[in-house]
Amino acid sequence: MTGTNPGRHGIYGFVNYNPDSYSQIDEKLVTAIPLRGRTLFDILSRHDLRVAAISVPITYPAWEINGFMVSGEPCPDTRTGLASPAEFAKSLNRRYAFQSSFWSKSNDEIIAGLYEMDDLRTELAIRLLEEEEIDALFLVLGSTDRVQHNFWRFYDPDFGARLGLPHEQKYEQVIPETYRRADRLIGRLIASLNDEALVFVISDHGGGSAATVHLNTNAWLHQAGYLGIHATKDSIAARLKGPVFFLRRALDNTLGDRLRKYLPDRLIRQGRALVRNIAQIDWDSTRAYRFPMYPPAEGIVINLRGRQEKGVVERRVYEPLREVIIEEMLGVRNPLTGEKVVAEAFRREELYEGPHIHNAPDIILILQDGYTGGSQISGALVTPVDPASLLKVNGEHRMHGILIANGSGIEPAGEIKDAHLVDMTPTILYGLGLPIPSEMDGKILTELFTEEHLRTAPRAAPAQLELQVAEADGFLTPEDERAMKEQLKRLGYL
Numbered sequence: 001m002t003g004t005n006p007g008r009h010g011i012y013g014f015v016n017y018n019p020d021s022y023s024q025i026d027e028k029l030v031t032a033i034p035l036r037g038r039t040l041f042d043i044l045s046r047h048d049l050r051v052a053a054i055s056v057p058i059t060y061p062a063w064e065i066n067g068f069m070v071s072g073e074p075c076p077d078t079r080t081g082l083a084s085p086a087e088f089a090k091s092l093n094r095r096y097a098f099q100s101s102f103w104s105k106s107n108d109e110i111i112a113g114l115y116e117m118d119d120l121r122t123e124l125a126i127r128l129l130e131e132e133e134i135d136a137l138f139l140v141l142g143s144t145d146r147v148q149h150n151f152w153r154f155y156d157p158d159f160g161a162r163l164g165l166p167h168e169q170k171y172e173q174v175i176p177e178t179y180r181r182a183d184r185l186i187g188r189l190i191a192s193l194n195d196e197a198l199v200f201v202i203s204d205h206g207g208g209s210a211a212t213v214h215l216n217t218n219a220w221l222h223q224a225g226y227l228g229i230h231a232t233k234d235s236i237a238a239r240l241k242g243p244v245f246f247l248r249r250a251l252d253n254t255l256g257d258r259l260r261k262y263l264p265d266r267l268i269r270q271g272r273a274l275v276r277n278i279a280q281i282d283w284d285s286t287r288a289y290r291f292p293m294y295p296p297a298e299g300i301v302i303n304l305r306g307r308q309e310k311g312v313v314e315r316r317v318y319e320p321l322r323e324v325i326i327e328e329m330l331g332v333r334n335p336l337t338g339e340k341v342v343a344e345a346f347r348r349e350e351l352y353e354g355p356h357i358h359n360a361p362d363i364i365l366i367l368q369d370g371y372t373g374g375s376q377i378s379g380a381l382v383t384p385v386d387p388a389s390l391l392k393v394n395g396e397h398r399m400h401g402i403l404i405a406n407g408s409g410i411e412p413a414g415e416i417k418d419a420h421l422v423d424m425t426p427t428i429l430y431g432l433g434l435p436i437p438s439e440m441d442g443k444i445l446t447e448l449f450t451e452e453h454l455r456t457a458p459r460a461a462p463a464q465l466e467l468q469v470a471e472a473d474g475f476l477t478p479e480d481e482r483a484m485k486e487q488l489k490r491l492g493y494l
């Protein structure tokens, strides 16, 4: 949306990271507020193009653009509108985002609901294209992601069988069928465009089986001498009265909210385990500790003096300590199989840049396929994921997604390598002959375009991003907040 990395816009995921604090995440809900005014939707609007943005994640609260916006998840359960402008919101008589209770439904209901939602969003997109002279349309079909989370074990029965999970043949084709449906919907959408139109089909990640083994990062840090734990249970209990109570509240609120939308059982368990295990850490003898991220990423934070409340690591040691931990983590092997566990390891500034870089943990690991971060401290380095926790959610993201492009100026055949999500906004702006704001981190994917187009359509001079932050229509009201908390209570998170 912004052509910038999270270090610049500040949103790393569905929870707000705060590695400076032992609670690790902020209680604040993730909203689109920091993005308003700086997205592709805003830039195109300022060039007088009519824009429609339908169900793009993290566009709540919807804000004013030159056109129409329907908020994507996460957004509160309590409203039907969730769109801008207000008049348009009023004309929508359906929700375009799932309510949290949806995810606890049966498999059949989930499939039907996902298909219905994709149909609904596509119909709205086609209606807006036909009736509102839309120049640029953004539509998110959420089903392909979701079915990979919930139906992977049926698609890959061997995977399910290895875990001892019951198989149901009727769900074997859910994932391929969802892709065929998405393909048909995109086909319908394209049929309503002219031949010149630029079309990009992208995903922000791929899918695969869920991890079956935990890497207990804190256990490794403990064994390697970087993390101290309290000697007795009594001292754990004593510590519980302090920061851990705050941590428990923070986790229950923000994780609860995230879970509500996405992966209820698994994450709430992880969150609770995290709270339990952090209580064991003796900060005075801890130089580094785990910072959970979204799999396959896993973070490590240095307990830095002057930054962390009980920091012990001197600033001059920070860099060499990070380097040593990175080197050692890259050598970690599963003691049971001998295989490498960490695929890649980075200092945060190798991945992120900008004013929000301090929201990233000091070290970011990418784990090998099959592994996910675990919260045990005193036990084994690797432990199996409880198969029961994979009954509902048994697929997980992969780093590589898809990119398909077609239209005027696009090379009709070929393959593109090394494309990143941040490249999409500059690439689209170039495709439309518009200047690219100089703050963007992405690059134009020139390989997508024909040589003739590259020759005859020079890049516009870089532009200054004028930040005009538009008003949001209806932000979280006290009633919303109450309703969300009420729901969390019902789900047992509060």
Ligand SMILES: [Zn+2]
Residues within 6 Å of the ligand: 145, 146, 149, 397
């Ligand atoms: Zn997903």
